Ligand code: AMP
């Protein structure tokens with residue numbers, strides 16, 4: 199039996215009764231890994247490929263460059279004929295023509311002759327080396343060469359960059375700018391990439407006001423939808439829409455259940471309060487796979503699925519929302535999009551400046567600031583204190599089997615990045 203199934207609350211109406219058991223983070227992650235898989239491939243035009251994930255290996259059907267070409271501005275000749283050339287022994291050659299990029303010299307270069315050539319121009323037949331302009335002096339239709347050149351010198355060989363048939367980039371590769379350039383260099387105008395997960399953000403809460411609008415005295419501004427937008431973008435999702443709905447069962451059900459979506463992120467109302475409708479809706483309309491996780495913050499997180507859509511219930515407290523996204527929803531997005539499942543945060547090994555206290559049986563997500571003394575846990579760090587995540591440089595994870603970390607311990611700090 200999995201840890202997730204041992205969580206006996208799953209699927210029952212637990213409103214105002216509290217969680218009687220919580221899934222371990224491990225079991226919660228295992229549920230995601232069992233229910234998330236890369237989406238089907240789609241063909242995407244070259245100019246939209248940056249950042250996308252290749253669905254299949256790419257092989258080249260051409261050589262790059264497709265012909266031998268000059269790597270310098272200078273004079274193409276037979277390298278062997280420059281033997282012995284030097285400042286005190288200039289050798290003289292007849293200039294018989296010119297080769298420019300895209301405009302080759304058609305005749306064969308014979309002994310004692312050179313062709314004036316520019317970088318990128320095809321090497322004329324007969325020539326096998328290029329004298330750079332700085333080792334040559336042109337006068338009256340002839341050129342004096344003052345350096346010896348081995349055959350092949352300053353010549354870019356056909357296929358030296360890419361050979362026909364070569365495997366250029368592998369399936370799963372997240373395309374960097376230069377990768378897209380390479381695909382263009384073999385003439386491709388599109389590639390097969392993993393479809394990006396379509397994501398809907400549903401923000402619940404009667405108390406929420408929209409930034410930029412006037413708000414009532416007891417209202418607060420919605421911080422989570424803007425934060426989730428950025429996280430979805432970071433993890434390669436395609437935002438379908440952001441819906442703000444009141445704490446009513448029907449409105450939340452309609453927002454969660456509407457079709458055509460891969461992932462639904464629900465902010466707020468994920469717990470066991472009287473206005474927390476989302477868990478019950480999910481259990482009724484589909485499957486509530488996990489509800490309640492042994493971690494802090496984010497313990498009221500839950501998730502499941504309705505049809506093919508994965509639905510994540512993220513607690514409304516903004517730090518919990520961020521943390522539950524990073525532990526669970528972000529992982530699902532990355533898996534669906536064909537990316538590495540692991541955290542995208544860079545990791546730095548740092549000494550702890552002060553101890554972190556935790557409890558055996560729960561995972562802690564502890565914000566830290568990096569200073570001269572090492573990683574400093576933030577004092578004011580409740581789940582509702584979003585500024586703790588902006589003052590912090592990153593976070594430390596205290597595993598479930600640990601009572602915390604003493605000052606001086608070396609820990610992995612996951613760095614917040616754009
Ligand atoms: P909930 O998870 O709905 O019980 O909300 C927990 C706490 O988070 C409450 O104090 C809410 O007012 C607050 N909260 C809920 N949603 C948001 C949001 N979108 N932005 C900022 N705070 C929120």
Ligand code: MG
Nearest residue numbers: 403466467514
């Ligand atoms: Mg709420």
